[in-house]
Amino acid sequence: MKNDVTNLEFATPRAVQDVTGIDKSAMERLLLLADFSVTLNGVFNDATDQSHDVFKTVPSTSVARTTTLVVSGQTLTNECLYTDYPLTRADDGALTWAVPGVLSDGTVPSWS
Template sequence: MAKASGLGQTTLSVDDSAGTARAIKNDITNWQLSTPRGVQDVTGVDKSANERLLLLADCSVTLNGVFNAASNQSHDVFKTVPSTSVARTVTITVNGVTLAPEILFTDYQLTRSDSGELTWSAPGSLADGTVPTWA
């Protein structure tokens, strides 16, 4: 795989509350993805450096975008976050590699700036205990 920028190489879809994938990448202005692993310090008193074990895997995502109330676009996808408790598949493909974790979105924040922009942010965390794996 070659090095790549984030320009033009990304596809992104999010399931709506009914489980239908919606391609909302045109509404998303930026996103952040994290796939951390827990660690346990197991350093014995006989060591001069840390020893650690890898623990559980996790995933979190924050999507940010421009408000779009058109059918099957970002507002349709996220408007049910406050009223439903469903996991949603977030499928991110960058330069031909894909990650598709099940995410519980915890908020759908709307912001109207003093200059008039209407934007949103939607943070979420891993839902189902499946290790996030790039394919």
């Protein structure tokens, strides 16, 4: 399906909790849980578009999908819930999609 994706954005944020006491002049924080989010963008083409077969069930199913990103030989694999399958038709006729996903299984995102 990677040939159907034209660009993507992903993040691996950590939550933080402020724990600053009244005796401090600067912030103190603890790192909390890790997370992962991704938005995949692509061009719709139902003649050859494998991504449409994957994402068309987003509104009607609740399944996690394995999402693997490979950058310069480094791999980041996460189980994701995709939350929407919006299609946009531009005034030039292009039909595109942007599918957001979030971490589903509580596994800390780790590059390998």
